[in-house]
Amino acid sequence: MGDLTDRLAQGLPAGAVVADPDVTAAYSRDMAGFCAAGAPAVVVFPETVEQVRHVMRVATELRVPVVPQGARTGLSGAANAVDGCVVLSLVKLNRILEIDPVNRIAVVEPGVVNAELSRAVERLGLSYPPDPSSWESCTIGGNIGTGAGGLCCVKYGVTSEYVLGLDVVLADGRLLSTGRRTAKGVAGYDLTRLFVGSEGTLGVVVRAVLALRPAPAPQLALAAEFPSADAAGAAVCEVMARGLTPSLMELMDAVSVRAVNELGQMGLPESTQALLLVAFDGPDRVGELARVAELCRATGATGVVPAEDQAESDLLLAARRLALPAMDRLGTTMIDDVAVPRSRLAEMLNGVAAIAGRHGLTIGVVSHAGDGNTHPIVIFDAQDEEQAVRAQRSFDDIMALGLELGGTITGEHGVGLLKRDWLARELGPVALELQRQLKGVFDPLGILNPGKMI
Ligand SMILES: Cc1cc2nc3c(=O)[nH]c(=O)nc-3n(C[C@H](O)[C@H](O)[C@H](O)COP(=O)(O)OP(=O)(O)OC[C@H]3O[C@@H](n4cnc5c(N)ncnc54)[C@H](O)[C@@H]3O)c2cc1C
Numbered sequence: 001m002g003d004l005t006d007r008l009a010q011g012l013p014a015g016a017v018v019a020d021p022d023v024t025a026a027y028s029r030d031m032a033g034f035c036a037a038g039a040p041a042v043v044v045f046p047e048t049v050e051q052v053r054h055v056m057r058v059a060t061e062l063r064v065p066v067v068p069q070g071a072r073t074g075l076s077g078a079a080n081a082v083d084g085c086v087v088l089s090l091v092k093l094n095r096i097l098e099i100d101p102v103n104r105i106a107v108v109e110p111g112v113v114n115a116e117l118s119r120a121v122e123r124l125g126l127s128y129p130p131d132p133s134s135w136e137s138c139t140i141g142g143n144i145g146t147g148a149g150g151l152c153c154v155k156y157g158v159t160s161e162y163v164l165g166l167d168v169v170l171a172d173g174r175l176l177s178t179g180r181r182t183a184k185g186v187a188g189y190d191l192t193r194l195f196v197g198s199e200g201t202l203g204v205v206v207r208a209v210l211a212l213r214p215a216p217a218p219q220l221a222l223a224a225e226f227p228s229a230d231a232a233g234a235a236v237c238e239v240m241a242r243g244l245t246p247s248l249m250e251l252m253d254a255v256s257v258r259a260v261n262e263l264g265q266m267g268l269p270e271s272t273q274a275l276l277l278v279a280f281d282g283p284d285r286v287g288e289l290a291r292v293a294e295l296c297r298a299t300g301a302t303g304v305v306p307a308e309d310q311a312e313s314d315l316l317l318a319a320r321r322l323a324l325p326a327m328d329r330l331g332t333t334m335i336d337d338v339a340v341p342r343s344r345l346a347e348m349l350n351g352v353a354a355i356a357g358r359h360g361l362t363i364g365v366v367s368h369a370g371d372g373n374t375h376p377i378v379i380f381d382a383q384d385e386e387q388a389v390r391a392q393r394s395f396d397d398i399m400a401l402g403l404e405l406g407g408t409i410t411g412e413h414g415v416g417l418l419k420r421d422w423l424a425r426e427l428g429p430v431a432l433e434l435q436r437q438l439k440g441v442f443d444p445l446g447i448l449n450p451g452k453m454i
Pocket residue numbers: 030031067068069070071072073074075078079090110131132133134137138139140141142143144145146147148149150151198199200201203204205206324325412413449
């Protein structure tokens with residue numbers, strides 16, 4: 001260990017190598033519950049690409065595992081330490097290097113916080129669309145690591161659609177450049193996409209070229225109350241089938257509505273079984289909202305309330321962003337992340353309700369409804385062992401249901417440790433074998449984030 005810290009310190013600034021166990025323990029896990037975390041040997045905070053390369057060269061030479069970390073807001077244990085590892089925190093590589101309005105790109109270091117980038121490009125009339133609810137704290141490196149989604153994906157897509165090129169430090173310290181700065185480009189295999197969602201298992205992202213879009217108009221939203229998941233699901237299908245393009249389409253169930261009201265005094269309607277929030281940011285926002293209001297009524301909405309102004313719209317969206325922290329207050333939570341074809345959203349929601357009934361537990365659900373991406377949140381008392389077993393079974397049943405409906409075990413949070421056992425079920429043996437071979441090509445010694453995802 002002395003050798004490791006000494007060797008690391010030779011290429012890093014004073015204070016950038018921390019071996020104090022009280023501090024390293026604080027960097028041992030992300031925000032996922034129920035995932036094992038080891039004790040890191042050391043946490044390092046490089047500030048330059050060259051310093052990251054130094055860390056990887058030392059790790060390769062000494063055969064020490066390395067766990068890259070952003071802000072540790074991840075929900076799958078993908079950033080959790082393994083025993084004796086180097087935790088490689090990228091939070092100090094946090095410069096926005098370039099914003100280029102002509103080519104509509106930003107070049108950033110991985111530690112830049114998502115909301116900071118959004119605000120910086122907004123000042124130039126541009127937007128960086130991927131907007132996870134954790135955007136005020138999560139980093140671009142972490143977003144790339146997980147392939148993060150967010151609230152506006154229904155119109156603008158997920159992180160992978162905005163990553164044009166990457167600089168990546170490989171396990172042995174070599175620097176790889178992938179992709180491009182151009183609007184188009186198809187030269188060679190698309191290694192850039194391979195790194196998006198690779199959870200720090202293939203290389204360390206040290207620079208990203210990101211696509212920007214012109215800033216849209218502020219969103220205008222409505223809230224529609226439904227008596228059932230079936231009716232709300234039908235409204236979602238109608239909106240999409242009619243060719244409307246909302247910038248946001250989120251669904252909150254009764255449990256999440258109550259929890260948000262308790263936390264934020266939001267005044268959301270508590271009699272609803274399913275509260276659909278729909279927003280538009282195009283030139284005919286008012287007209288499009290009126291069409292959605294009609295469709296909601298036709299599919300059984302008992303109440304449709306368009307926001308009167310921007311402030312009211314912002315409040316509705318803020319209420320949705322509060323859903324996860326609000327439900328965290330109700331007990332211990334296991335957050336699932338199953339995505340199904342949006343045409344099967346109602347079946348998924350009804351199935352989750354049946355699972356909750358079968359296991360005698362409360363499961364609150366918030367969904368990125370326009371993407372068919374549900375977050376069923378199993379709420380239980382962790383002190384009660386028998387309840388904890390039922391919670392785990394519910395969590396597993398939810399993933400099985402998602403696969404049965406033609407979906408995926410994770411729409412945006414990633415596999416990490418939490419869903420590693422389930423990956424094989426989704427991929428099948430051929431894809432799993434090829435993915436393991438790919439890992440071996442990039443990381444032959446298996447030192448990069450070992451035991452995660454694959
Ligand atoms: C309240 C709350 C709301 C959330 N809402 C959303 C949401 O709407 N959508 C969504 O997708 N997620 C959401 N998340 C999950 C989380 O914020 C995202 O997964 C986010 O992308 C993680 O970013 P991070 O900087 O915290 O990364 P970390 O958690 O630190 O790391 C995530 C993964 O990326 C890897 N990694 C980090 N940096 C690098 C790098 N430079 N190079 C290579 N690998 C790297 C890590 O090894 C790890 O595997 C939410 C989390 C919370 C707590």
